[in-house]
Amino acid sequence: MDKSILNKICAQVYSRHPEVRNTQPKVTEQDAGKYLLIFTGTAFGVNGKPIPRTIRVVADETGKIIKISSSR
Numbered sequence: 001m002d003k004s005i006l007n008k009i010c011a012q013v014y015s016r017h018p019e020v021r022n023t024q025p026k027v028t029e030q031d032a033g034k035y036l037l038i039f040t041g042t043a044f045g046v047n048g049k050p051i052p053r054t055i056r057v058v059a060d061e062t063g064k065i066i067k068i069s070s071s072r
Helices: 003-016
Strands: 026-029 034-044 050-060 065-071
Touching: 003 034, 003 050, 003 065
Parallel strands: none
Antiparallel strands: 026 034, 034 050, 050 065
């Protein structure tokens, strides 16, 4: 995946999920020109307790995000 396209996808994810900001995703190539990016970070609950977050992004080779899912 091209670095500029990766940066474009990361900027979109960071704006929606600031808890994974400043982390680099693990990128794996899927079939048919799709890529899976996995971001991991930590959010904090109301009581200050840390909550691990994983954001999974499926994007195509042009940088269009197809699907985003998050887990706690």
